[in-house]
Structures are given as structure tokens and as C-alpha cells.
Amino acid sequence: MPQIVTIERHILDQQKRFPQATGALTGLLYDMALSGKLISRETNRAGLVGILGAADGVNVYGEQQQRLDMFADDVIFKMNDHTGRLCVMASEEHDDIMHIPDEFDCGNYALLYDPLDGSSNIDVNVSVGTIFAIQRKISAGERGALEDVLQPGRRLVAAGYMVYGSSTMMVYSAGQGVHGFTLDPSVGEFLLSHPDIRIPAKPRYYSSNQGYQKVWTPGVRRFCEWLQALDDDEREPLGARYVGSMVTDFHRNLLYGGVFFYPGDMQQPAKPNGKMRLLFEAQALAFLAEQAGGYASDGIGDILDIQPHSLHQRVPLFIGNRDLVETAESFIREHDQDWLEAYRPFREGRR
């Protein structure tokens, strides 16, 4: 019988490599796993308990908030607000940072999360996911501040996601490789199923919403044609796979090799900075991609090196096999000077 490794045991084993570790990060990762179990239970039975459908609120992006979104957001906050491990939290579903309630102690980590990514797919039973990232506290005060979350992804201590699909998985990295765990609902444990994930060198898929192709920039259009190997008999074309839930699309490319891209565009009004949220989606997945041998870029450079200037900052995103992402960057350099000029003010916080 193969060795059975629960996520708790795996996290604890990882902690042993850091003699100075206090156990706070270990506890925080445990709590994210438990949050994933609770969210998985509700997501998998959403249609049965009448919590499908839209909630009343609209989030800062103007997106109709789904009830499961709000449930997931509340689970993660309430799982972490009292543990004394965090100094501040930030969620895609909240306009501002969320302070630790006064009655609870503060700790040395900041938690950023997208409680339910791809939630527009909930009602049609397409996989959705949770994304999280963990930074160290850098602010001077006892309680956390915005600067604790406005840090480059290069400083992340850990990151991960849960994907609620045909099975529920949790994938995380604390800087020692990427490891995947599958939930056994019969015992309520995440069991190690994908140790040391590395993105395969030979990619199989590309993931993008080609419904927007008409407003893509010339360089991005050429990149997509290159992926399809339209003019190259030597290379096999990549297959197209896109479900509109980035965690799911990213997870597939992590395991099979490929690239996900959601570019900026120049339609009127232009969205040169695209749609993906730097702090709640791109940084965490870029950290994981790098740990798995891949790379993530906004079309100019490494997502992990971007200094965030606002909580809900959006970035274009190209993420997956390093050679594919670098090819996208080269097409953009060569063909998309107009876009580069339009996007740089957003990247640098001047817009």
C-alpha cells in the first residue's frame, strides 16, 4: 500500500526544514485546507440547498456576487480572524483591506485571497476555485496596514489554490516545490496525490478567450496563431482548452503543460491592463508557476517583480511554460508598441 500523506503531515514535514519556524505558517496553511473542505462541501451541494443564484451585492469590479462567493469569503475570514497569525487580510470581494478585529491578537502574516474564482460558472456546474497568497508583515504598527499586502509577489512566503471540480484538490507551495492533495470526502482528509509538480516541458494546451480576438493587439494575435502552429509544419499545434475559470485552466496547464493568457486590449474604451487581479489571482499563480519551473508575465516582465500600487490593480497575464510566455513577450515587443505605451502608466501607478 503506498504511503498515505495528509496535507497536515506534509506541511509539518516542510516546517521541519526551518528550525526557526514558530508553526504560525503551518497553522495558517492548515486553516486554508480546512476552509477548502468547508467551501467544497457547500460548492458540491449548492444546487441542493437553494443557495445558488446571485446574492444582492455587486463587488468593486461591478460583478454580480454569487451567494457561494460570499459564503466562501466569510469562511476564510472567520477561519483566520482570531488565530493571532495574521495582521491583516485582503479579499477580491472587499473594496478595502480587512483588519483583524480588536478583540483578537495580530500576527506576522498577511493573507490575500480570491474566495471563489470563476464564480460566474457556479450555476452551470463548471469547476471553480479559491486562490490565496501569504506575505510577511512589514508595517511598523502592531496591527496590519495596506503596505503589508501591497508587496511584490517576489516576497511571497507561500501561495496556493483549491479547485472544486470532479474532485476537490488543494495545491500549495511554501517555496519548496509545488504539491497537490486530493480530498477524500469519506474521511475529510486532503491526501498527497501530486508530489513535486513540475510543468511538463512539452506543452499540450493553450487557454484564452478567443471571443476577444478582434480586440487583441497584433502581437497577441500573432502569438495565438503561433501556438496553433498555423504556418509551421515542424511544430504540433497546441489544443485549445478554456473554461472561464482561471484556477481550472491554470491547473490543467500546470499538470499537462501549456499557457493561459488574458491580455490587455486596445478596444474603446481600452483595457490595456486586462482583467486579472494582480494581488488576488496573478501573484499566487505566478509564485506556483515559478516553483513548478514555469513563468508568468504581464507581457513586459515577471509578474512577481511588479510593485503593486493599488489593492485591486489589474494586469494582463501570460502564465505557464516559460518558453511559451517568453515567446508572447517577444511578439508583444515586436508588434505592440501602442499597447505598451498605453499600459505602462497602469503598471507604474500613474493611472
Ligand code: P6P
Ligand atoms: P472571461 C473569472 O471571473 C475570471 O477572473 C477568471 O477565473 C477567468 O479565467 C476569467 O475571469 C474569465 O473571463 O472574460 O473570459 O469571461
